Amino acid sequence: MTSLVAWVGADSRGPASLNIASDSRISWATGASVRYHWDHGKKIFASSTAPLIVGYVGDVLFPALVLPGVIDRIDRQVFREDGPTVTGLISVLRREWRDYPAELRRPLTIYIGYRVGERMLAEFRLTALSNKDGGIDSWQSRDIPVVPTSNWLVLDGSGRTAITKALEAWQKSAAAGTSRSIFSAFVDAVVSGVDPFSGGAPQLACLYRIGAGRLLGIIHRNQRYFAGTRLIGDEAVGNVEWRNALFERADGRTKSLLSGAQAQPRPSTV
Numbered sequence: 001m002t003s004l005v006a007w008v009g010a011d012s013r014g015p016a017s018l019n020i021a022s023d024s025r026i027s028w029a030t031g032a033s034v035r036y037h038w039d040h041g042k043k044i045f046a047s048s049t050a051p052l053i054v055g056y057v058g059d060v061l062f063p064a065l066v067l068p069g070v071i072d073r074i075d076r077q078v079f080r081e082d083g084p085t086v087t088g089l090i091s092v093l094r095r096e097w098r099d100y101p102a103e104l105r106r107p108l109t110i111y112i113g114y115r116v117g118e119r120m121l122a123e124f125r126l127t128a129l130s131n132k133d134g135g136i137d138s139w140q141s142r143d144i145p146v147v148p149t150s151n152w153l154v155l156d157g158s159g160r161t162a163i164t165k166a167l168e169a170w171q172k173s174a175a176a177g178t179s180r181s182i183f184s185a186f187v188d189a190v191v192s193g194v195d196p197f198s199g200g201a202p203q204l205a206c207l208y209r210i211g212a213g214r215l216l217g218i219i220h221r222n223q224r225y226f227a228g229t230r231l232i233g234d235e236a237v238g239n240v241e242w243r244n245a246l247f248e249r250a251d252g253r254t255k256s257l258l259s260g261a262q263a264q265p266r267p268s269t270v
Contacts, residue, residue, distance in 0.1 A: 001197035003159030009179035018124040020055040024200030024228030039200030046213030051115035053205040057157040058108030105134035122209040159195035173267035180247035201225035219244040
């Protein structure tokens with residue numbers, strides 16, 4: 001399973017970003033108990049050419065196998081001639097599902113975040129594509145309303161209860177109503193260990209008013225992670241945006257606050 005949160009970040013002019021965060025744990029369970037786990041599974045995806053970000057909850061194998069190929073097709077323009085659309089993406093996922101072994105089909109939900117327009121004409125949108133019973137034709141899609149202020153849009157996965165509790169605490173603090181309160185609450189929930197099916201480093205993808213989707217690097221417990229994987233230490237880190245557990249802008253080289261970035265200290269009440 002998974003912990004997942006999607007939210008809008010807004011400024012005085014309205015929605016400025018759409019964000020999806022997840023944990024990195026893949027679990028093998030016996031009943032309700034985790035027998036084995038691996039904390040390096042990629043659960044969040046972003047196109048490098050299109051305003052598109054994707055995350056999932058539920059079954060791991062199908063989305064982990066299919067989504068990288070779909071994103072590759074979009075980024076290399078092996079997609080519809082009019083470019084990637086949520087309708088086209090859903091069509092591809094449905095088609096791949098039909099060829100997937102029936103015995104391995106498990107319930108899952110794929111969250112597709114995208115943007116229409118740019119700059120002050122930008123509109124952020126979020127669609128949930130769900131298959132609750134694993135049936136070949138059981139897919140249902142629904143559009144999730146995007147609110148005009150900084151707030152969460154989706155809490156999902158096995159860690160939903162833990163995320164909800166952490167969010168309640170942060171929304172009672174001085175940081176209430178901010179992107180950092182949502183992301184920080186999410187990190188608190190994952191590291192708490194309340195949900196044994198969630199763990200590892202957070203993963204984060206963002207859409208802004210301009211540009212393609214972005215996968216962000218994360219400073220987690222004083223280590224660098226990208227797409228759920230801990231860096232070994234000799235990588236170039238200047239080509240991606242970095243954040244820490246408090247959603248502060250971080251320097252990927254020093255792992256400290258980025259020069260000129262605003263500090264966002266943890267409220268004393270959380």
